[in-house]
Amino acid sequence: xxxxxxxxxxxxxxxxxxxxxDGTALDxxxxxxxxxxxxxxxxxxxxxxxxxQGGTITVINVGPATTEPTLRKALAIGADKAVRIDAIPTDxxxxxxxxxxxxxxxxxxxxxxxxxxxxxxxQQVPAMLAALLNQPFANACVGxxxxxxxxxxxxxxxxxxATYKASxxxxxxxxxxxxxxxxxxIPNMRGIMSARSKPLEVISSTEGEGITKAVSFEKxxxxxxxxxxxxxxxxxxxxxxxxxxxxx
Amino acid sequence: MSILVFVEDWSGAYKKASFEAVAYAKxxxxxxxxxxxxxxxxxxxxxxxxxxxxxxTIQISLGRTAMGIAGQLSELGSDATGMVVAAxxxxxxxxxxxxxxxxxxxxxxxxxxxxxxxxxxVKRGAFSSKGIETIELNNALPIISFVPNSIGLEPAAGExxxxxxxxxxxxxxxxxxxxxxxxxxxxxxAEAVVSAGRGLKGPENWDMIEELAEVLGAATxxxxxVSDIGWRPHSEHVGQTGIQVNPNLYIAIxxxxxxQHLAGVSASKTIVVVNTDPxxxxxxxxxxxxxxxxxxxxxxxxxxxxxxxxxx
Numbered sequence: 001x002x003x004x005x006x007x008x009x010x011x012x013x014x015x016x017x018x019x020x021x022d023g024t025a026l027d028x029x030x031x032x033x034x035x036x037x038x039x040x041x042x043x044x045x046x047x048x049x050x051x052x053q054g055g056t057i058t059v060i061n062v063g064p065a066t067t068e069p070t071l072r073k074a075l076a077i078g079a080d081k082a083v084r085i086d087a088i089p090t091d092x093x094x095x096x097x098x099x100x101x102x103x104x105x106x107x108x109x110x111x112x113x114x115x116x117x118x119x120x121x122x123q124q125v126p127a128m129l130a131a132l133l134n135q136p137f138a139n140a141c142v143g144x145x146x147x148x149x150x151x152x153x154x155x156x157x158x159x160x161x162a163t164y165k166a167s168x169x170x171x172x173x174x175x176x177x178x179x180x181x182x183x184x185x186i187p188n189m190r191g192i193m194s195a196r197s198k199p200l201e202v203i204s205s206t207e208g209e210g211i212t213k214a215v216s217f218e219k220x221x222x223x224x225x226x227x228x229x230x231x232x233x234x235x236x237x238x239x240x241x242x243x244x245x246x247x248x
Numbered sequence: 249m250s251i252l253v254f255v256e257d258w259s260g261a262y263k264k265a266s267f268e269a270v271a272y273a274k275x276x277x278x279x280x281x282x283x284x285x286x287x288x289x290x291x292x293x294x295x296x297x298x299x300x301x302x303x304x305t306i307q308i309s310l311g312r313t314a315m316g317i318a319g320q321l322s323e324l325g326s327d328a329t330g331m332v333v334a335a336x337x338x339x340x341x342x343x344x345x346x347x348x349x350x351x352x353x354x355x356x357x358x359x360x361x362x363x364x365x366x367x368x369x370v371k372r373g374a375f376s377s378k379g380i381e382t383i384e385l386n387n388a389l390p391i392i393s394f395v396p397n398s399i400g401l402e403p404a405a406g407e408x409x410x411x412x413x414x415x416x417x418x419x420x421x422x423x424x425x426x427x428x429x430x431x432x433x434x435x436x437x438a439e440a441v442v443s444a445g446r447g448l449k450g451p452e453n454w455d456m457i458e459e460l461a462e463v464l465g466a467a468t469x470x471x472x473x474v475s476d477i478g479w480r481p482h483s484e485h486v487g488q489t490g491i492q493v494n495p496n497l498y499i500a501i502x503x504x505x506x507x508q509h510l511a512g513v514s515a516s517k518t519i520v521v522v523n524t525d526p527x528x529x530x531x532x533x534x535x536x537x538x539x540x541x542x543x544x545x546x547x548x549x550x551x552x553x554x555x556x557x558x559x560x
Contacts, residue, residue: 131348159434231540
């Protein structure tokens with residue numbers, strides 16, 4: 001089983017987000033970057049599959065050299081090798097095409113992405129990749145079992161779940177549930193030591209400019225001061241929700 | 249020259265997000281002086297779409313998966329100058345697949361109508377609602393996937409022509425089964441959400457949360473710690489790595505308001521926080537706050553809302 005896990009390099013969930021003075025990009029000053037939380041579930045799932053039936057886990061990122069510590073962390077958690085496609089991608093379709101070119105030149109049985117990255121929140125790359133590869137795709141995937149080249153995937157849909165079957169290879173957009181939060185692997189000292197000698201291959205970009213452009217970023221307008229209401233006077237809350245907020 | 253909009257139905261019935269998609273397409277089409285072509289399922293009540301601006305509605309036997317439908321739309325939309333999809337669970341897979349198949353330039357998580365049309369610029373949520381991006385779609389086929397409930401729903405007359413077509417769908421993914429809970433309001437599209445956290449002290453105390461949700465016609469949700477310890481299902485976890493919601497009303501009971509939780513709810517129009525701790529960070533993100541014990545406040549609130557509903 002040859003598994004590819006796509007890894008995004010994103011600001012930590014607790015990071016304060018600021019933008020550059022001209023407002024056209026994230027200001028990375030003081031921001032700690034981590035493996036995208038959605039991707040962590042996919043990486044641990046890949047480890048479970050490898051432990052059950054053998055195989056090789058490759059982690060991949062499309063990005064500049066600054067993302068390498070995140071790939072090294074994925075190696076320390078247990079991936080066998082890493083690939084970085086050297087590019088500064090400006091949109092999801094460019095990332096998906098870079099990944100597609102690598103995947104077409106190699107042979108993966110299963111491609112696991114996080115359903116979205118917590119930086120641009122596009123939820124685009126996994127479905128684009130599946131469409132470009134013409135492979136089956138399960139998004140918001142919260143359960144995956146493999147049996148002899150056939151995958152059974154459970155996905156969250158509005159108000160419930162869907163169960164899908166597909167022949168491998170396929171693309172999965174994963175999230176919590178693919179493995180449980182308590183089962184997520186973290187790097188141990190042995191993993192960190194061995195990650196230093198695992199291969200991290202840098203390959204050249206094959207794509208050019210993107211077709212979308214970030215014009216500007218702004219921070220959302222904050223709430224005006226909260227109105228406190230006495231716990232004995234919930235009727236006042238109901239009145240405000242109706243008359244002022246028009247929420248009921 | 250037209251804006252093509254995909255209009256989802258659920259077992260032959262439309263929801264608000266369906267009409268919002270048509271209204272979005274109508275507003276955009278009006279900026280360009282073009283028509284709205286809606287594509288919808290064979291069993292959907294297609295005539296209803298004219299009230300929100302559909303000029304020409306094509307009913308087809310839709311594929312059962314996002315990839316299958318994306319193929320059908322790319323075939324039907326070969327002369328479209330823009331496409332619109334509502335970001336339901338289906339739409340969130342469909343829009344990027346459609347962009348990959350057509351070569352169109354995509355904005356997802358879009359939270360407003362186009363600011364400009366040549367080239368198209370729209371605002372979208374980024375960095376888990378900690379930022380708003382203005383994105384430009386530099387391409388002959390801009391595709392917009394918008395967050396349901398993020399724009400107003402204005403009726404607008406369309407020509408209302410309806411026809412049926414045959415378009416084959418093709419997807420290597422086989423749907424084995426789908427299970428959808430009936431009678432409950434689905435969280436991502438809910439107009440009101442009642443959410444509770446560890447302040448509830450145990451899963452046995454959720455009855456009053458369910459009751460409050462029922463009075464409001466709201467969906468129930470929970471904080472991450474509550475889903476992690478198994479008091480409530482993962483599907484109710486609202487926050488940065490759970491579901492991101494944008495209802496008109498979000499009521500948080502016994503949730504302190506960690507930054508990761510706020511990321512999932514800050515797009516809500518009105519936020520009410522009930523917490524015993526007056527220093528809970530959630531109060532800074534709230535419109536209305538009550539410092540008090542959930543076990544006393546929630547039953548009172550249920551009664552007050554029942555009285556309000558009975559009187560109105």
